[in-house]
Amino acid sequence: MSVTVRVQTARFDAGALLNALSGRDSDCGAVASFSGQVRGGHGLLALELEHYPGVTETALERIARHAVGRWDLRQATIIHRTGRMEIGEEIVFVGATAPHRRAALDAVSFMIDVLKTQAPFWKKEYDEQGERWVEARASDDEAAARWLTQTEDMPA
Amino acid sequence: MSVTVRVQTARFDAGALLNALSGRDSDCGAVASFSGQVRGGHGLLALELEHYPGVTETALERIARHAVGRWDLRQATIIHRTGRMEIGEEIVFVGATAPHRRAALDAVSFMIDVLKTQAPFWKKEYDEQGERWVEARASDDEAAARWLTQTEDMPA
Amino acid sequence: MSLTVRYFAALRERMGMAEETVTAPAATGEQLIDWLIERDALAEILAHPSTRIIVNDEIVPRVHALKAGDTVAFCPPFSGG
Amino acid sequence: MSLTVRYFAALRERMGMAEETVTAPAATGEQLIDWLIERDALAEILAHPSTRIIVNDEIVPRVHALKAGDTVAFCPPFSGG
Numbered sequence: 003m004s005v006t007v008r009v010q011t012a013r014f015d016a017g018a019l020l021n022a023l024s025g026r027d028s029d030c031g032a033v034a035s036f037s038g039q040v041r042g043g044h045g046l047l048a049l050e051l052e053h054y055p056g057v058t059e060t061a062l063e064r065i066a067r068h069a070v071g072r073w074d075l076r077q078a079t080i081i082h083r084t085g086r087m088e089i090g091e092e093i094v095f096v097g098a099t100a101p102h103r104r105a106a107l108d109a110v111s112f113m114i115d116v117l118k119t120q121a122p123f124w125k126k127e128y129d130e131q132g133e134r135w136v137e138a139r140a141s142d143d144e145a146a147a148r149w150l151t152q153t154e155d156m157p158a
Numbered sequence: 159m160s161v162t163v164r165v166q167t168a169r170f171d172a173g174a175l176l177n178a179l180s181g182r183d184s185d186c187g188a189v190a191s192f193s194g195q196v197r198g199g200h201g202l203l204a205l206e207l208e209h210y211p212g213v214t215e216t217a218l219e220r221i222a223r224h225a226v227g228r229w230d231l232r233q234a235t236i237i238h239r240t241g242r243m244e245i246g247e248e249i250v251f252v253g254a255t256a257p258h259r260r261a262a263l264d265a266v267s268f269m270i271d272v273l274k275t276q277a278p279f280w281k282k283e284y285d286e287q288g289e290r291w292v293e294a295r296a297s298d299d300e301a302a303a304r305w306l307t308q309t310e311d312m313p314a
Numbered sequence: 315m316s317l318t319v320r321y322f323a324a325l326r327e328r329m330g331m332a333e334e335t336v337t338a339p340a341a342t343g344e345q346l347i348d349w350l351i352e353r354d355a356l357a358e359i360l361a362h363p364s365t366r367i368i369v370n371d372e373i374v375p376r377v378h379a380l381k382a383g384d385t386v387a388f389c390p391p392f393s394g395g
Numbered sequence: 396m397s398l399t400v401r402y403f404a405a406l407r408e409r410m411g412m413a414e415e416t417v418t419a420p421a422a423t424g425e426q427l428i429d430w431l432i433e434r435d436a437l438a439e440i441l442a443h444p445s446t447r448i449i450v451n452d453e454i455v456p457r458v459h460a461l462k463a464g465d466t467v468a469f470c471p472p473f474s475g476g
Contacts (some may be wrong), residue, residue, distance in 0.1 A: 123475025279394025
């Protein structure tokens with residue numbers, strides 16, 4: 003059972019992260035992953051991601067550890083970049099391995115949904131008109147609420 | 159919008175398949191994947207997978223095309239191996255890309271759940287006692303039923 | 315009428331063959347199952363409610379009408395993934 | 396009492412600084428918000444119901460009790476992933 007969490011400015015290779023998760027535990031048949039990239043369109047030129055050093059890493063670790071305890075996971079990984087990113091570059095990778103597929107798939111959905119509302123990251127968009135901070139979306143709150151009880155703001 | 163389906167005896171590289179899906183469409187921020195491997199334990203030595211040539215490929219194509227239509231996907235991929243596989247080897251890879259994460263995550267869950275009950279594959283286990291065909295599991299039927307209406311046996 | 319019959323996986327091993335041609339008075343997949351059960355006394359495996367029928371490469375309900383020359387494949391429950 | 400206050404993202408840009416030390420009669424995060432609003436007339440951004448408070452690196456409710464020397468960070472809604 004292991005948790006890997008990193009916040010980094012360097013680019014990462016999602017395929018290599020997936021392969022690092024796969025086949026490490028012989029009793030572990032299922033590997034699920036989600037990766038997010040900078041999406042073009044609407045004149046977007048680039049993104050910039052800010053975080054709260056220390057606090058963000060702790061939040062990600064709690065989310066990953068919560069997932070490992072809630073589902074029967076062998077591994078949980080969250081890698082999130084910060085700084086400036088061009089269109090098509092990777093932003094985040096979330097992965098989980100488990101003996102059973104439902105656990106791996108649900109844990110990945112949980113981690114990315116909860117990360118969006120519970121981990122201190124802020125996204126700024128740059129386009130030809132200038133720059134703007136991305137507003138939080140109600141749909142993100144709803145997605146996170148699927149996994150959290152009313153009293154539990156941050157999974158501990 | 160593209161669908162990739164393959165049934166093959168050769169091993170595949172899940173990480174390379176994930177990277178092939180990523181960053182190909184600039185309006186596409188979300189990539190989700192599931193991969194299944196031969197799980198050890200209970201004295202298992204190897205698996206053998208049988209399929210119905212032609213029919214299985216058509217079934218996988220229908221499942222992937224159905225996913226692309228039901229969610230707003232850019233790409234859907236299903237790669238499934240047949241023949242003999244040792245412990246830790248990859249069996250299946252399912253991937254989807256979409257503008258939004260929920261679509262990619264749900265489409266991947268749908269494809270692997272429905273594949274298990276709607277595509278003609280049969281799994282035989284080898285251990286020190288001999289060999290046996292794997293029984294279908296009620297939990298797999300339930301997982302597929304989440305996505306299918308009562309009247310719709312195979313997504314068309 | 316004449317039909318090609320295919321067996322897969324556990325069924326193939328149980329029947330001892332992957333394919334045979336039969337001449338059977340069967341208008342549907344269900345009737346073909348009944349005829350085969352009577353012929354071979356293999357009730358429990360062919361009659362299993364999860365055994366599926368694929369006619370000419372299409373998964374069909376058991377009551378699907380058969381016609382001469384059809385290829386009818388019997389499939390135990392699928393277990394891929 | 397003396398508190399270290401940090402601002403992030405849109406709030407940092409709006410306040411024109413990332414961090415300041417204030418001496419404020421505020422027993423909770425909520426009272427600190429009220430005091431800062433009065434000082435700067437920045438009601439709409441600090442009072443926004445989604446603005447979160449992190450005290451000494453822990454995300455806490457707005458009614459969390461403050462003590463002298465605490466570092467209080469104000470965070471607009473998160474938008475990672």
